[in-house]
Amino acid sequence: MAPSLPDIAIHYDITSSTIISMTLSIFLLSFAIGPLLFGPLSEIYGRAWVLHIANLILLVTSIGCAFAPSTSSLIGLRFIAGWGGSASVAIGPSVIADIFSERDRGSAMSLLSVGPLIGPTLGPVAGGYITATIGFKWGFIVITAICGLASLIGILVLRETYAPVIRSRKGENEAIATPIGQESHWRKIYNSFSRPIILLTRSSICAMLSLYLALIYGIYYLMFATFSDLFLDTYGFGPGPAGLSYLGLGIGFIIGTFIGAKYGNLVYQYLANKHHQGKGKPELRIPFLIFSSFFVPVGLFWYGWSAQAKIHFMMPIVGTGIFGLGLVMAFVSIQLYLVDSFKFAASALAANAVSLSLAGFVFPLFAGPMFNALDIGPGNSLLAGLSILIGIPFPIYLYFNGERIRERNPLTRTTG
Template identity: 35%
Template sequence: MTPPTPPGLYRHPTRSEIIDLAAAEGHDADIPTNMGSIHQVPSHTSASPRNVQKDTPTAIEKDIEKTAGSGTGSISTTSTAAIADEEDAEPEPDPDPNIIDFDGPDDPENPLNWPATKKWGMVSLISAITFLTPLASSQFAPGVPQVMRDFDSTSDLLEGFMVSVYVLGFAFGPLIIAPLSEMYGRLPLYHSCNFLFIVFTVAAAVASSMGQFVVFRFLMGCFGGAPMVLGGGTIADLIPREQRGTAMAVWMMGPTVGPCVGPIIGGFLTVAKGWRWNFWFVAIVAGAFFLASLVLMSETSAIIILQRKVNRLRTSTGNKNLVSKLDTGLTPSQLFTYSIVRPAKMLFQSTICFAISLYIAVTYSYLYILFTTFTAVFTSQYHWHGGITGLSFLGLGIGSLIGQFTYIRYGNQVVHRHIRAGDFRPEHRLYMMCIGGFFIPMGLFVYGWSVHFQTHFMVPMVATGVIGFGLLMTFMPATTYLVDVFTVHAASAMAASTVLRSLAAAFIPLSSQTMYARLGYGWGNSMLGFIATLLVPIPFLFIRYGQGIRARSRVKL
């Protein structure tokens, strides 16, 4: 717990606060942000070099550094000695007058000091947009048979791909959006991506061929991923760390629950208006959010706000040596490297990053296998028709919601207990993942054979709820574990995981119809369950050997 700041004094952020904020903002912590950088920022003037001041690490932070190999034990670019030198460095006594920062902790230009109505209005709007865009990934799933008839297609491959191609956009769009937001700020990216999302949603609604439809769906995903890339950072810009939990929990519901709620709406809308109205519905709601964002949203990136302040002062004073405290000095090519090259290296050179990302990717692909087959399964096995087919997604959504709240409650309890005991290490995040891993194969076995034998529809519905519960109980602790292990480079680790899971969710479900046709629903889902069972030991192995693996692993970035 960070001690309160005495009135009138500015408390420099601790290393852990900078790392947490960088992870939320979607970049690595060696890039300066609105809390600064964990490394010395290079001087841009002829003045003496400047250091980023930091508090002395707390006992807990020291313990985490000691037990986790400085948190970045698998990254050779940030050694334990270097971090210790930085933390022990004396703060610079005479700050460079050419370096521009906020005017103390109460500066009204700082987004943390904006009026509460303005801040929470933006948080509410961003959370709503973040709920809508993942919802659009699966909303039209109950209308897939209609799409196939309208475009005269009988390809099982296209039947699954038209749903999952949206997620393929999630793999590529954020790699470009993230570095652009570092250069131009969050607001231009929000507005441009929201506008283009609406444009391509309308294009999908009026598509006249399967090829056009698939391309427009992919572009919807590319630009629809913007709020998931930028939303966490915006919330971190606006809401103090002590009050951020509620906002982050609401924002996180978008990508976890949105895809499960969408088909319930889409099932009834498809019957009432046809499959194209699923896209008109999304476009109308997104258009309303876009207009609201033009009125309510302002730039929250401290990098951009300070740079604007620098530009004003340069004009008024004529001093061309003025520079923002958060000026990174990174070129566009360097930002590109951070966004693309570094995650790829971490994925293929780090045992922990690869294994955890593989687990997430396989289980995430199961979610989209269910999305692309629920309509066919419940139509053929239970003779559901019309809008009621959308209700087949209800169990998955409820299970996911329960899994999210269970992890938030009990996962945090486990971690806090070890922090109080002074023996916390990142592997303690994985205890909940060990539990969740068993629910996925269990749910798949029950779901497959209950559908095969056409038991009462509530049995497969409950089974899909168990699957949803297991998915969230593995996905959330695995993601948090990556943040704790890679600390400084957490954003790159999460980017690597995001790309791999999006690719898996886009391509693995393409074979789902063929799999069920050849193996049946019982053995088909059992095969998925057997694969999920093979993955169950991963968190157990990392709990036992993770610390040693981190100590031996080296990734040259």
């Protein structure tokens, strides 16, 4: 949608840069709310039908966006669309945790994570050319068609993976079973919906990892809000070619996915075999996270100062690729750590998604004022400094002390 923002502003006569950014980032605000509903629901009623319903919500609201009569209706429908599209954020990695063991789930998680990250990257490429040729409304129509195809395939082939729900459907009297015992139905609903907030506010591990991932995820969406000005105004790209500026991130995501899938599990298994008699634990995900975190500030420095110097347009695109490489590897490492650490994986991921989506919503709103005050080089240097301050020290501390911290929280899995 980002390349179509100028056309949307003209169509709806929007003059405020904040409102223009809101049409894009409001989707992320509801992304923060949706996992708080869909994650717990998947731990009560199962993963499959929650995914089906959420996808249908996205389908209906996407076609509504195409024919929205006003700015307010477009923003409202985008909000509901984000709510429907958020289910996969909390539930997708939980399905991986349902199916794969700790030693094997790294590759699967890497492949799963590339979708939510590369989608916002490839989308603007297609959206730029759709907007330039047949108009921005057709971007929403294409999304509707894709959702319809996904719903058709999903309803036919997607099967339930959450063990307590599968057992209850087989008549094993576990309709209200949880990993920590039996509880009444209404008590289970209350506990399920409050659990993500409890994890986010009372687990230092969940809070700090979510804070770091929220920072780099917010920077990711902040880049989206600045690409149009940089490549349209500074480098003179048209709406179609401007979409190609997102390919640097996409290529970085693909390379990061390959590295994460190939070497993430190898590092985990090597450390488990060498130091823990073959028995893994969540902290063995941290060395790969630390390695990944160094790429984030390097990419930001590269992107910001090459754009500041207005050298060849490929240089800032390469910088975004380095940033994307670090983002996807850190994203996968943190999600794997949360899935390995907490008994209720969907709730832990929902808590994580709250901070991610709020950052993705808020960061583009202050992009204009920040870069107007600091310019693009110093502004990205500030963001790089924050990523170093938050993204390096805590993972190192967690590697040495994570197991001791987890033992104090009743919602974490035991290592022994």
